[in-house]
Amino acid sequence: MTINPIHLEKLKKILGSEGWIDDQTDMPSFLREPRDKYQGNTPLILMPDSTEKTAEIVRYCAQNKIPLVPQGGNSGLVGGAIPTGEILLSLKRLKAIRQQDARNLTITVEAGCILSHIQELAQEMNCLFPLSLAAEGSCMIGGNISTNAGGVNVLHYGNMRNLVLGLEVVLPNGETWHGLGGLRKDNTGYDLKQLFIGAEGSLGIITAATLKLSPHPHEKQTAFVAVPDPDAAVNLLSIARNISGDCLTAFEIIPRLGIDMVTDNIPGSRDPMTQTYDWYILLEGTSSLSRDLLDLEAVMERILSTGLDDGLILDGVIAKNITESNNLWQLRENLSEAQKFEGGSIKHDISVPISAIPAFLIEAGMAVETSIPGARPVPFGHLGDGNLHYNISQPKHMARQAFLDQWESLNQSVHDVVDKFNGSFSAEHGIGRMKTDDMLRYKSKVEMAMMTKIKHTLDPHNIMNPGVIVRK
Ligand SMILES: Cc1cc2nc3c(=O)[nH]c(=O)nc-3n(C[C@H](O)[C@H](O)[C@H](O)COP(=O)(O)OP(=O)(O)OC[C@H]3O[C@@H](n4cnc5c(N)ncnc54)[C@H](O)[C@@H]3O)c2cc1C
Structure with a gap:
């Protein structure tokens, strides 16, 4: 794809000298995806600092049918923010805090605000x-x-869909939809903001959002327990929910192989138990009630003692302070990083109904072994949401590239099993450029037709992140 240099100069003019990069030596961090699976190219990076400037750029691009790829922090894992010759529109300079309203429990921020800052x-x-x-x-x-x-x-708390109350969006024709607002109830027709949430930049540029806040939790309890198998883990989840009311905030599964990878490869990490077990659960409860109103420690102890009595827990520790809690979380958070030391890793980001997880793990394990004998599944993650990062490390003695060359075919073997359990082949990370074939394979014709019609209606010239989610 070649974009006429006259257009590039006109677009630069809209933003002034601070607002663009055209020197290829300054571009690498914008053009490489975290897993190094995608390496892109662009003639120009545009960095508007206001909604008005963003709209002006999009209007110009719409008039001249110039494609744009929006980008935030470029931490996406499916190639959606990586241009393949299109203009890159970075939202990094759009970072104003527009409003903080503690009594309405809302904050209104611009699109380029870093999550940890919010x-x-x-x-x-x-x-x-x-x-x-x-x-x-x-x-x-x-x-x-x-x-x-x-x-x-x-x-x-739910995912982003549950945390957004309003959006401001520059549409593919350059018009701006001013949909910000802090309403929790609004039944005036279609809920348009939901169209743009999860659209991966294919329907417009989000420039600002009103976000829903919650009361700050005062109490937190973190525990790490060994369970006999995933079936016991699912039963323990039910018990934990029954005992804790709505205090349970995290329920993450980790296999033994994952713990080994972290403790072997990440300095300072250690297994908090003396014996080894096949499966572990990291669970956390939080409460915005103060300790005199709710003894969360007693709640966590009750979950663990009931689990032990029922044979669902084999061993366990409760963090005594924030440092111990952080150390337990490091075992979970460092898993992807630790896997890098074990050679190639082929990833899946899947969900199935929680009750189907044990059966899914057995069938997916068999499918992997049939496809690549000796490959090592390390399924971990959000069991409480039915969402597993079904990562597979290469067989110990296989060449890394030979293993990675089987990425697509192994994905298909695993996704076929996911499909059998009525699951999703992309639970968290989206479609991007990576999973458009899966869309065609697993989504129904009716769903694809509706999505394509929405895309064509809002973006008739296909200038908004072309090739992402809906191919054209
Ligand atoms: C170590 C690590 C851990 C991760 N853990 C999780 C996790 O637990 N859960 C999870 O869901 N994800 C996770 N991710 C994936 C990633 O962090 C998320 O998808 C994140 O929401 C992407 O935000 P970003 O600003 O980096 O977006 P980018 O990567 O810049 O963009 C992602 C997509 O959104 C589009 N886009 C970006 N900004 C805009 C905008 N303003 N308007 C319109 N479109 C836009 C892009 O075109 C692209 O399609 C993880 C990634 C890494 C590297």
Whole structure:
């Protein structure tokens, strides 16, 4: 794809000298995806600092049919923010905090605000913005909304769809939809903001959002327990929910192989138990009630003692302080990083009904062994949401590239099993450029036709992140 240099000069003029990059030596960090699976190219990076400038750029691009790829923190894992010759529109300079309203439990921020900064601002308001994920120091709220990000607190607070009350969006024709607002109830027709949440930049540019905050939790209890198998883990989840009311905020599964990978490869990490077991659960409860009103420690102890009595827990520890809690979380959060030391890893980001997880793990394990004998599944993650990062490390003695060359075919073997359990082949990370074939394979014709019609209606010239989600 070649874009006429006259257009490039006109677009630069709209933003002034601070607002663009055309020197290829300054571009690498914008053009490489975190897993190095995508390496892009662009003649120009545009960085508007206001909604008005963003709209002016999009209007120009619409008039001249110039394609754009929006980008936030570039932490996405499916190639959606990586241009393949299109103009890259970085939202990083759109970072104003427009409004903080503690009594309405809302904050209104621009798209380029870093997630961890929003968490800090919420805390200063004695509130909580509950979205939390390992990339929170670099990902931006516009990207979080565009991917309908999940993370570790979905069990209690839901994903981005549940955390957005209003949006401001520059549409593919350059018009701006001013849909910000802090309403929790609004039944005036279609809920348009939901169209743009999870649209991965294919329907418009999100420039600002009003986010829902929660009361700040005062109490937190973290425990790490060994369970006999995934079936016991699912039963333990039911018990934990029954005992804790709505206090349970995280319920993450980790296999033994994952613990080994972290303790072998990440300095300072250690297994908190003396014996080894096949499966572990990291569970956390939080409460905004103070200790005199709710003894969360007693709640966690009750969950663990009931689990032990019922044979669902074999061993366990409860963190005594925040440092111990953080150390337990490091075992979970460092797993992807630790896997890198074990050679190639082929990833899946899947969900199935929680009750189907044990059967899914057995069938997926068999499918993997049939496809690549000796490959080592390390399924971990958000069991409480039915969402597993079904990562597969290469067989110990296989060449890394030979293993990675089987990425697509192994994906298909695993996704076929997911489909059999009525699951999703992309629970958190979206479609991007990576999973458009899966869309055609697993989505029904009716669903694809509706999505394509929506795309064509809003973006008739296909200038908004072309090739993402809906191919054309
Ligand atoms: C270590 C690590 C851990 C992760 N953990 C999780 C996790 O637990 N849960 C989870 O859900 N994800 C996770 N991710 C994936 C990623 O962090 C999320 O998808 C995140 O929401 C992306 O935000 P971003 O700002 O980096 O977006 P980008 O990567 O820049 O963009 C993502 C998509 O959104 C589009 N986009 C970006 N900004 C806008 C905008 N303003 N308007 C319109 N479209 C836009 C892009 O075109 C692209 O399609 C993880 C990633 C890493 C590297």
